[in-house]
Amino acid sequence: MDEFLTARQVQDLLKVDRITVYRMLNDGRLHGNKIGQQWRFPREDVEDLLNGLKLGDDSGKYMMDEGGLPVHCFQTIQDLFSTVSQLSAILVNMQGDPITEMSHPCEFCHLVSSRSSAGANCQASYHEFVRQAENGEKHFTCHSGLNYTGAYVTLEHEPVGLFLVGGFRLQETTMLDDKTPYTKLNGMVDIPGQAIQAAHTAIPSLTDEQEKMIDTWTTAAAQAFESILQERSAFTRRLKKIADLTQIP
DSSP states (O other), X not given: OOOEEEHHHHHHHHTOOHHHHHHHHHHTSSOOEEETTEEEEEHHHHXXXXXXXXXXXXXXXXXXXXXOOBHHHHHHHHHHHHHHHOSOEEEEOTTSOBSSOOBSOOXXXXXXXXXXXXXXXXXXXXXXXXXXXXXXXXXXXXXXXXXXXXXXXXXXXXXXXXXXXXXXXXXXXXXXXXXXXXXXXXXXXXXXXXXXXXXXXXXXEEOHHHHHHHHHHHHHHHHHHHHXXXXXXXXXXXXHHHHHHTOOO
C-alpha cells in the first residue's frame, strides 16, 4: 500500500509553504487524495517531484533532461537574461547538444537555422565550442563568423553544461566586407543576399568593454544555474536520508 504524507510533511520535505503545496496540486505537479477534510499525498509522487520525473499529463514543463537537469528553471533564467542583455543565449550539454531552447535569437541566426544544412553547422559549432572550452577558452566564433562568450555550469566541481551568449560582432572587426557576396556564406546559398545583408547589419556590435560586461553577466547566470543544481542535489540527498530512516525492515 502506498504511503501517504500530510500537507505539513510535504512542506517540510520540499521546504515550501502550504500555499505552494496546494498550487502544485492544482497545476498538476503533485497528486493528492482527499480523505475526509484533509489532503494526503503519495510519498512516491513527492519523490518523483524531487527526482525530476513527470507528475501528471500536463506537467511536461517541469521535466528534467536526460542528465537530470531542471530545464524549466534554466529556461526561465535564460529568457530573462536575454531580455535584459538583448543577446541570444542557449545552454548546451558537454556533448554540445542543446539543453534549453535558444532565447531571443537574432534575425541573422533565424535565417541561418531555417536552412537544414546551415542548422547542422550551428550544431557543429556548439560541439566545437565545448571542445574549445575544455581547453580553457571562453570566447568562441561560430561557422558564420559571429562571436560568443561562454561559462561552464558545474555540479560538485564537474562541468555539466556550457552557457553560451551571442552572437555578436566586435566593433573593431567585421565578419564580411563590402566585396564579399553574402550568398557565399556556407549553407545559405538559397537566401537572398539582400535579406542576409539586412539581417547581418542588425547583429549587435559590442565594444571591448561591453564584451567584458557580457562575460561577467554570463558567469553570473551560470552561477545561478549552479545554485539551482546544488539546491536540487541537497533535496535529493535529504529525501534519500528520510527514505532510509523510514524503511521498514
